Amino acid sequence: MLKVASYNMRKAIGTDRRRRPERTLEVLREIDADVIALQECDRRFGQRQGVISPHMLDEHSPWKAVSFGVRHGSMGWHGNAILVRKDAQILDCEIVHLPALEPRGAVMADLRIGGELLRVVGMHLDLSGLWRRRQAHAILTHIGACDRAMPTVMMGDLNDWSAQSGCLRDFGREFSFAPTGRSFHARRPVARLDRIMVSSDLTVEDCGVNDSAAARTASDHLPVWARIKRG
Numbered sequence: 524m525l526k527v528a529s530y531n532m533r534k535a536i537g538t539d540r541r542r543r544p545e546r547t548l549e550v551l552r553e554i555d556a557d558v559i560a561l562q563e564c565d566r567r568f569g570q571r572q573g574v575i576s577p578h579m580l581d582e583h584s585p586w587k588a589v590s591f592g593v594r595h596g597s598m599g600w601h602g603n604a605i606l607v608r609k610d611a612q613i614l615d616c617e618i619v620h621l622p623a624l625e626p627r628g629a630v631m632a633d634l635r636i637g638g639e640l641l642r643v644v645g646m647h648l649d650l651s652g653l654w655r656r657r658q659a660h661a662i663l664t665h666i667g668a669c670d671r672a673m674p675t676v677m678m679g680d681l682n683d684w685s686a687q688s689g690c691l692r693d694f695g696r697e698f699s700f701a702p703t704g705r706s707f708h709a710r711r712p713v714a715r716l717d718r719i720m721v722s723s724d725l726t727v728e729d730c731g732v733n734d735s736a737a738a739r740t741a742s743d744h745l746p747v748w749a750r751i752k753r754g
Contacts, residue, residue, distance in 0.1 A: 524728060524752045525636060528556035529678035529717050531647070531744035534563050535574045538710055538740050544575045546741045548584055551606075554733050554748050557636055559586065559606040560645030560678040564598045573598030585609060589616050589632045601628035603645045603679070611636045619665050621658040623649055629662055633673060639753065642666075646679035652689050655682065659690035663697060674753060675722040680744065684714050694720055701730040703747035709739050717747045725751050 530551070535544040551559060565571045571594060580588060586606040588598050598604040600618040607613065612635040619629035629646040646662060648655045666675065677698060683691055691700070698720035705712035712732070721727060730749035738745050 524750055525558065525639065525641065526554075526556040526748060526750050527558045527560075527643070527676050527678060527719060528554045528746050528748040529560045529562075529645070529680070529719055530746035531562040531680040531717060531742060532564055532574070533742040533744065534566060535741070538743060542574070543741070544579060545583070546737060547575065548579065550733065550735070550738045550741045550746060551584065551586075553735055553737065554746055556748055557608055557611070558634065558641070558643050558676070560643065561599065561604040561606065562645070562647040562680045563602045564604045565602050572596040573604075589613055589630070591616055591618050591630060593618060599645075600630050601626050601647070603628055603630045603647055605630055605632050605643055605645050607632070607634060608636070619644070619662060621661050623654055623658065624651070625649065627658060629658075629679070631665070640673050642669075642673040642675040644675065644677040646677065646681070648679070648681050648683070648690065650682055652683070655690040656693060659693040663693070674724045676725065676751065677720040679718065680716055681718050682716055684716070698722055699727070701727045701747075701749040703730045703749065704732040706732050706745040706747050707743065709743050709745050712745060717744055719747055719749045721749075721751055724753060726754055727751055
């Protein structure tokens, strides 16, 4: 059984408007997942450096960031990153270009964790419903074109307030949604913007939202998590 999580960390700027990456790491340690998809993990302007420094991640966490080699100092691609436990094997990784009006992207990594293979996709989709559907199609097409099929988890901030329409319906044709719960806004969650989806060869055993005191102040989103297994 593996635990996965997704977190829009809002560049480590909390609801108190203070940037505190150490607080973000505190929330991630609370979740203690084997794989974490992050959104908004890089600064927005300039060189777009990662908010959590490599030194901080190495010294104060059990995770390492999957390196996509796109921009020096950045943790991921268009703010999307994947963290894995330090003993996990990264078999392959790549960025996924998405059609968009504003900078959007997705990241994908093939992993071996405790002898189990897992493909992970992290994403942060557009505010526009039309572009979200185009982006969902691009992600599904990219996965379908992979040389080999693997058990797959897709996670991220889908920015979709609807229940069963738009990109959620598109993803739902091939993936099942973990019923994690409402994750936005952190102070008073009313929307399920953050989602975890699994392929048919995976089962969600348990899932939820990390609604701790630290999480309610560390970002405007709450992290979502799921325990998954084969079968």
